Amino acid sequence: MEKRLVIADFEYSIDRHGNRYGWGIARYTTPETLYGPLRTERTPAESFERICEHLRRLFPDAAEDSLLKTIVDFRAV
Secondary structure (H helix, E strand, O other): OOOOOEEEEEEEEEOOOOOEEEEEEEEEEOHHHHHOOOOOOOOHHHHHHHHHHHHHHHOOOOOHHHHHHHHHHHHHO
16 A cells, blocks of 8 residues: 655745745645546556657657657656
């Protein structure tokens, strides 16, 4: 069983003039709370193809092997 968390927001301290200062504090939540129910009807291969299509739309001039290398390198992390 897994538990996944994502950063929902950053909160900052406020000075007496109403200005934010200092380092933000990350507030975490579950992906389901932030984005809604997770859809699991897709296979991993279908999800991978959707990511490829999305990147092709964002970067139409990029070489196909560059896009695939970016995705594969990301999956290895």
